Structures are given as C-alpha cells and as structure tokens.
Amino acid sequence: MQIFWQKNCTCPVCGKQFQAVRLFSEAIKVKERDTDLKPAYEGINALLFQPITCTHCYYTAFEDDFEKPVTEKKRIQELCDRIKNSLSIDLSENRSLKDGAMIFAIAAAVYTLTEKHLKAAEAYLKLSWIHRDMHSKDENNALEQAMKCFLESYKNDELAPEKEIMVIFYLGEINLRLGNKKEAVRWFSSLIQKFGNTNSIYIKLARKEWQQAAAGKRGL
Numbered sequence: 001m002q003i004f005w006q007k008n009c010t011c012p013v014c015g016k017q018f019q020a021v022r023l024f025s026e027a028i029k030v031k032e033r034d035t036d037l038k039p040a041y042e043g044i045n046a047l048l049f050q051p052i053t054c055t056h057c058y059y060t061a062f063e064d065d066f067e068k069p070v071t072e073k074k075r076i077q078e079l080c081d082r083i084k085n086s087l088s089i090d091l092s093e094n095r096s097l098k099d100g101a102m103i104f105a106i107a108a109a110v111y112t113l114t115e116k117h118l119k120a121a122e123a124y125l126k127l128s129w130i131h132r133d134m135h136s137k138d139e140n141n142a143l144e145q146a147m148k149c150f151l152e153s154y155k156n157d158e159l160a161p162e163k164e165i166m167v168i169f170y171l172g173e174i175n176l177r178l179g180n181k182k183e184a185v186r187w188f189s190s191l192i193q194k195f196g197n198t199n200s201i202y203i204k205l206a207r208k209e210w211q212q213a214a215a216g217k218r219g220l
Contacts, residue, residue, distance in 0.1 A: 001026060001027060002024055002027070003023060003044060004022065004024070004027075004093050005022050005023075005024060006019040007019065009066060009067065010067060011054040011056060011059055012059070012067055012069055012070050012073075013054065013059040013070060013077055014054060014056050014057040016054070016057070018054060018055040018056060019055075020052045020053070020091075021049060021091065021092065021093055022049065022063075023046055023049050027043070027046075028041070028044075029041060030042075034132075035173065035205065035209065036125075036173045036174075036177070037205075038132065045097070045100070045133075047126060047129060047130065048096075048097070048099070048100035048103070048130075050063070051063070051066075051106075051107045051123075052066040053089065053106065055091055057077070057080045057081070057084060058080045058083050058084045058106060059080050059106075060103055060106040060107040060110060061107060061110060062107065062123075065119065071114050072113055075113055076110060076113060076114070079109060079113060083109075087102055089102050089103065091103075097130055097133055098134070100130045101130045101131060101134070101138075104127035104130060105127055107119075107123040108120050108123035108124045108127060108145065112149070117149050117150075117157055118149070118150075118153040118159075118163065120149040121147075121149035121150040121152075121153055121167075121170070122146075124143075124146035127142040127146075128140075128142035128143045128146060140178060143177055146174060147171065150167050150170050150171050150174070151171060154167050154171065161195070161198070164195075165191065165195050165198060165202045165203065166202055168187055168190060168191040168194075168195075168202075169187075169202040169203075169205065169206050172185075172186075172187035172206060172209065173205075173209060175187060181213050184209070185210060188206045188207075188209055188210035192207060
C-alpha cells in the first residue's frame with residue numbers, strides 16, 4: 001500500500017512552487033482517541049502531515065487554507081524569514097515529532113498574526129497533542145495558548161452552531177486538563193444547556209466529562 005504522494009503547491013507568500021508531502025487516506029488508521037479527541041494512530045502519525053509548509057520560506061497553514069490569498073503578507077514574510085533563519089525543519093516523509101511541533105508552532109503564529117482565532121486555536125491544540133506524544137512539559141503551554149485563542153474566537157467570531165459547539169467543548173476540556181475544574185464544569189454546563197439536544201460527539205463527550213469533573217472523578 002502506498003503511503004505518501006506529492007502535491008504541487010504555490011506559496012501565496014513567496015510565490016514559489018514546491019511539492020508537499022501528503023498521505024493517502026487509506027494509510028491513515030486511528031487506533032483510539034483521548035478525551036480531547038487526540039488521535040493515536042497505527043503506523044504513520046498523520047498529525048505531522050496535516051499542515052502544509054512551504055519548503056522555500058516556511059509559510060505554514062492547514063491544507064484547505066494554504067493557497068488562499070493572505071492578509072498581512074509583509075508581516076508574514078518577516079515572521080517566516082526569522083523562523084527560517086533560526087530553524088531547520090525536515091519536511092520529508094521522515095519528519096519527526098520535533099519537526100511536527102515546529103510546523104504547528106509556525107501555523108499557530110501565522111494564524112495568530114492574521115487574527116484567525118479559531119484556526120490558531122486548532123493549531124495550538126494540535127501542537128499540544130504532539131508535545132503530549134513527546135512527554136514534554138510544553139504541552140500545558142500550548143494548551144494555555146489554545147484556550148486563549150478559543151476564547152477569542154468565542155467572543156469575537158461569528159460561529160456556525162457546529163463550530164460554537166466545538167469551541168465551548170474545548171474551553172471546558174482544556175480548563176479541565178489545566179486543573180481548572182470549576183471553569184471546566186461551567187463551560188460543559190453551558191454547552192449542554194444550549195446544545196444538549198444536538199447529536200454531536202462533543203455533546204456526548206461533554207456530558208461524560210461534566211459528570212466526572214462534577215463528581216471529582218476526573219483528575220489530570
């Protein structure tokens with residue numbers, strides 16, 4: 001079974017063409033998920049290949065965003081120049097967890113710079129997942145940044161219901177992981193009260209997390 005293929009891309013920041021390593025969907029096998037839906041994969045860690053990074057300038061974004069026109073282009077170029085001059089990232093099929101962490105950190109920085117709060121939150125969340133796999137203390141730092149961005153999105157973005165459900169869930173889940181049980185229970189309660197009749201995996205998880213946190217059974 002083939003695992004990798006090469007996608008032809010044009011960077012919207014530096015304008016250069018390059019090939020990005022992608023995974024065939026058949027090669028992605030999720031073994032299990034954590035309470036925050038972090039996947040554990042059989043075989044290749046697909047998380048490391050979710051964003052696309054320009055091999056020339058290191059501009060990084062999720063695949064569905066990558067070739068869209070960018071705002072703040074000059075500031076992004078300056079950011080990526082600083083990163084490229086200080087870091088060396090393996091963007092091949094052999095990238096490591098450390099490479100993946102750097103890739104998501106760049107994506108988070110770019111989305112933060114352009115005030116795309118929800119995308120920044122997702123990038124920081126997935127950065128925390130990689131740090132978890134690395135057993136790194138930096139996991140909590142990434143979670144704190146993710147929580148800030150989810151909160152910014154909740155306050156300032158016009159969210160579709162399914163996105164709002166996801167955002168509120170993670171505000172509860174991240175607070176729980178950071179030891180803020182009262183805040184976690186408050187967010188889970190708010191989610192269940194507002195969207196309790198919705199058939200969403202986030203609602204099912206929130207009910208379970210709320211019950212365990214309220215009963216003092218969940219400790220991280």
